[in-house]
Amino acid sequence: MATAILWGFYLFRYSARPVGREMSDSITTYIQDAIRYGGVHTVLLSQVIPRLVHVLPESYLYGLAHVTIASSGGPTFLLGHLYSTGQWFYFPIAFVIKSTLAFLFMLVLTFVATPYLWGEKKRETLFLTVPAAMFFGLSLTSRLNIGIRHILPIYPFLIVLAAGAAWRLAARKRVWMYAIVALTAFHCASSLMAFPNYLSYSNEIWGGPQKTYRYLSASNVDIGGGHIDEKNYLARNRITDCWIAAFDLDYNGIPCKPFPGVSAFVSKRFAVVPSPVEGTLLISTSQLSGMSWGPPELNAYGPLWHEKPVANLGGHTLIFQGRFDLPLLSASSHSSQAQILASQGHLEEALAEAHAAVEMAPERMQAHLTLAQVLIRAKQFPQARVEYSEAIRLREMGDARYYRIPILTARKGLAALDSAH
Numbered sequence: 001m002a003t004a005i006l007w008g009f010y011l012f013r014y015s016a017r018p019v020g021r022e023m024s025d026s027i028t029t030y031i032q033d034a035i036r037y038g039g040v041h042t043v044l045l046s047q048v049i050p051r052l053v054h055v056l057p058e059s060y061l062y063g064l065a066h067v068t069i070a071s072s073g074g075p076t077f078l079l080g081h082l083y084s085t086g087q088w089f090y091f092p093i094a095f096v097i098k099s100t101l102a103f104l105f106m107l108v109l110t111f112v113a114t115p116y117l118w119g120e121k122k123r124e125t126l127f128l129t130v131p132a133a134m135f136f137g138l139s140l141t142s143r144l145n146i147g148i149r150h151i152l153p154i155y156p157f158l159i160v161l162a163a164g165a166a167w168r169l170a171a172r173k174r175v176w177m178y179a180i181v182a183l184t185a186f187h188c189a190s191s192l193m194a195f196p197n198y199l200s201y202s203n204e205i206w207g208g209p210q211k212t213y214r215y216l217s218a219s220n221v222d223i224g225g226g227h228i229d230e231k232n233y234l235a236r237n238r239i240t241d242c243w244i245a246a247f248d249l250d251y252n253g254i255p256c257k258p259f260p261g262v263s264a265f266v267s268k269r270f271a272v273v274p275s276p277v278e279g280t281l282l283i284s285t286s287q288l289s290g291m292s293w294g295p296p297e298l299n300a301y302g303p304l305w306h307e308k309p310v311a312n313l314g315g316h317t318l319i320f321q322g323r324f325d326l327p328l329l330s331a332s333s334h335s336s337q338a339q340i341l342a343s344q345g346h347l348e349e350a351l352a353e354a355h356a357a358v359e360m361a362p363e364r365m366q367a368h369l370t371l372a373q374v375l376i377r378a379k380q381f382p383q384a385r386v387e388y389s390e391a392i393r394l395r396e397m398g399d400a401r402y403y404r405i406p407i408l409t410a411r412k413g414l415a416a417l418d419s420a421h
Contacts, residue, residue, distance in 0.1 A: 073143035086143035102187035147219030200315030213285035331361035
């Protein structure tokens with residue numbers, strides 16, 4: 001039944017894309033590249049998924065393979081520190097930060113109520129505690145730490161358990177009833193005070209939604225949904241000359257120039273970032289954490305950690321005004337410009353931009369990778385080999401887990417050169 005329903009969602013079509021627009025790499029090649037060049041070795045990736053080709057829709061298999069590769073690890077931002085991969089203590093700390101204080105206190109009360117629960121509701125107590133404990137225990141082994149959402153399944157069990165404990169205690173002593181009513185009111189108040197910024201919620205000990213970004217990142221604070229706040233802030237302050245790191249600027253009617261990233265390729269207003277850059281800067285707190293940039297010393301937004309923002313939009317976007325020296329961001333914009341120019345066939349200009357990026361940020365692996373890719377388009381293969389090799393060398397000097405996707409691309413490019421020449 002599950003298989004039939006899955007095929008139904010894809011209209012019983014196997015191919016991920018229409019005829020004439022097929023994926024550049026087959027699902028088999030995609031998996032082999034991840035294993036050979038990315039160093040990802042799992043039974044699911046190497047044995048299970050290849051056997052499901054044509055058994056399940058191709059799009060689903062690509063997604064399953066991608067999730068498997070991603071789950072092998074990635075940068076983790078926790079308590080203001082950037083780790084190269086997941087940490088076992090991530091979810092326990094995130095749970096304490098993202099849960100209301102009242103809810104945490106009620107969970108503590110379950111230990112007080114244990115004699116009553118165990119004596120009167122043993123089976124129900126086991127039903128609520130065992131699944132939650134097993135799921136939470138397994139989460140400690142995860143190397144992909146990007147949000148509390150990955151352990152959301154434990155919350156319904158814990159909520160019912162806490163409610164059962166609270167009811168048992170309140171039924172026995174009036175003082176417990178008063179305490180539980182107070183905790184419930186506190187829980188509601190904490191939630192209402194956070195409105196409407198529930199995604200960036202943290203409890204009062206950690207400073208609330210406005211301060212969450214100092215301790216957690218990714219979907220704990222921002223998932224690209226703050227454009228309404230940003231647009232309203234700009235309109236309210238009549239700001240049109242600005243810079244922003246965001247998606248879909250044209251669609252959302254945001255007048256700013258985009259910083260490097262996906263937006264550089266979809267916005268018609270892309271511009272190379274000068275160094276220093278002046279004006280109003282709208283910076284996503286997820287970008288500020290550096291998770292997308294690699295080691296802390298290569299965080300293009302790192303200098304802004306020491307600057308005081310003029311505004312904080314819901315904990316997801318910080319507003320800076322003034323003159324800021326962000327050389328790594330400028331270098332990244334030159335790389336983005338090189339890729340755009342190369343895709344348009346302007347290879348001489350693309351090479352100039354790519355070389356400028358390497359000169360500005362010689363220790364940035366992605367700058368060398370972009371230059372290598374542009375050199376390939378220009379058929380300058382010996383020079384491309386040098387740049388691919390340099391990108392790989394920089395990776396080997398640092399922690400490879402910061403560069404899982406770029407290193408896969410670099411190794412694959414170098415291997416293609418070796419086989420062709």
